[in-house]
Amino acid sequence: MIPVQGFRGQKVAVLGLGRSGKTAALALRAGGAEPIVWDDGQPARDAAHDEGFDVVDLTKSVAFDGVSALIVSPGIPHLYPKPHPVISAAWDAGVPVDNDIGLFFRSFATSEWDGFDTAPRVIAITGSNGKSTTSALVHHILVENGRSAQLAGNIGRGVLDIDPPSDGDIVVLELSSYQTDLARALTPDIAVLTNLSPDHLDRHAGPGGYFAAKRRLFAEGGPDRAVIGVDEDEGRYLANQLADHLADDRVIRVSSGQKLDQGGWTVFAKKGFLSEYRKGRQVASVDLREVAGLPGAHNHQNACAAYAACRTLGLSPKGIEAAMRTYPGLPHRSQVIAQVGGVTYVNDSKATNVDSAAKALAAFPKVRWICGGLQKEGGLAGLHASLDHVVRAYVIGREADAFARDLPGVDAAICTTMQAAVAAAVADALPGEVVLLAPAAASFDQYDNFEQRGDDFTAQVKTALAV
Structure with a gap:
């Protein structure tokens, strides 16, 4: 578990007691905070009480007296279509609202890192489609190439439930728009946008709000490297905003179906072949046609994004290709x-x-x-x-x-x-x-x-x- 830093001895409210909310409460307690918890459902409240948490009705007018922060589970609306009443009450009381992702990024680094040869790093992956496959594929490639890695976020374990990172550890996070929209801290080392298509429009008041939630990971997160799917205008726009010039290799453009050879660092798939280009010249190629766990052009886009993210960590094309061939795929996804x-x-x-x-x-x-x-x-x-x-x-x-x-x-x-x-x-x-x-x-x-x-x-x- 990642103990939450910065709230020792302080009262912190947690709204929503699903996987992320419950883990946040445990991590807050591990960091010395005094969590008070609430859920709209009685069974969740009863379970929290049985685990020794202080269950407090956050809908009451005095609930936020002495509270330092409110931590909200991702499924709870905080703005659109309308804010949850508890969130409105926190605003009125001047209590900062955050989520478990924000807590993770403020708590991930510790003084123990001073003794590490290689600082742990975070790869954060978002997008409309393919983010789970891309996240799982990146994790699989890293492990198959002997790297210490953990997979968490919107897939697998909650972000605060992972083990404290070791020397050179890599954490792969799948992040939904619900998670990136509210987090007060977003500082990934590598950020990935697979693609963008209309989804969750009621939660974000339309496509502009949905894109804005995804964009926060890059614009406010300030990653060292950004891997951007450019098959939609939003991706092209974001890549253009992040890069100072075409050859700026802090931005890697990826695509499925179009050739990207005009300069810079690009990875694309066409007719079943993945190609990596740098400064307009091909440097590597992978045949994806026989990779059983990644069928179809949409999975080839995922493969391009995962390949690019792993290349930023210094993995070889051959090592990545070999790992892709053993990738088993995810349940319910092709x-x-x-x-x-x-x-x-x-x-x-x-x-x-x-x-x-x-x-x-x-x-x-x-x-x-x-x-x-x-x-x-x-x-x-x-x-x-x-x-x-x-x-x-x-x-x-x-x-x-x-x-x-x-x-x-x-x-x-x-x-x-x-x-x-x-x-x-x-x-x-x-x-x-x-x-x-x-x-x-x-x-x-x-x-x-x-x-x-x-x-x-x-x-x-x-x-x-x-x-």
Whole structure:
């Protein structure tokens, strides 16, 4: 655990007692603070009380008397669509509001580092899609190349739950917009933006607010090196703002699909080959076509970002390539479940928005597509260019009829349930086709989360195939 610095003997409030909130309370206590905690749910409050925490109703008018800071869990709105009442009360009382990411960055470095030969470093990875895969891939590459590394943040362990870093240790953090938006301290050594597409627009009051939350990691974080996906205008804009000139190698531009050879330091993938260029000349190449854990152009973009981040740490192209070939992939992200009778079954339940689903569809030429759920803002227009890969759609969710109507020219079966969709797709599928779960929607109309939805798909496939 990383004990939180700077609050010894002070009262600090924690709002929200999920994984990050509970860990923050423990880390505050480990650092000598006096945490008081609150959650809107009674079961979480009861559990905190049983663990010895002081449970205080932060909605009361005097709750912030003597409180030095309020630490907020990422799922709690702090500005849009409207601030949580406890956060409003903290503002009125003049109490600084922060989150566990801010606590991590203010507490990560300690006096023990004075005896290290190599200072620990932090790689922070954000973006709309692919940040989990990129984070896990960076961690895998580091470990496979003999580097001491820990993976945390929006994936794996909470940031304050990791072990205090050792000499030369590298911490890989996946950070969501919810986390970067509020953190009062953001000081990564290397920052990565995979891409940007519309998501969480209600939480950020539109695409501008969403981009601004991501941009804070770079503009306020001041990383030594920035790896920027430039396949969208926002990435191009950010790379331009961070670099003093085209050859400024503090900024590494990455892309999937376009050649970047005009100067500077670039990494791009085209036709299945990753290329690294410096000052307009190619210095390395990696064949991604046979890397089983990274199928499709969207994963090649992730590979480029991970490759670039690892190169900034001095890893060799050959060492990175060898590690990529052993990368197993993440559950629910282009995860191959089975291959039976020439048909491949792929679980991409994490494809919860239109952009990620479109990239999943584009990765395979003939798709039996299981889709549907709770639609996000903006509709399904962003999918239309990828629908020619769809042999047939099998639509699930409580609003399956409405979802199917937004898929022009697609043969769509209204299945509603995962069981019915999988059974129909398995019966219809022909050799050379892919049965793909890429919902393009949230899961909350039928499931608690995308993991539960992916697990259901996996179970139904195995039952239908008797594997």
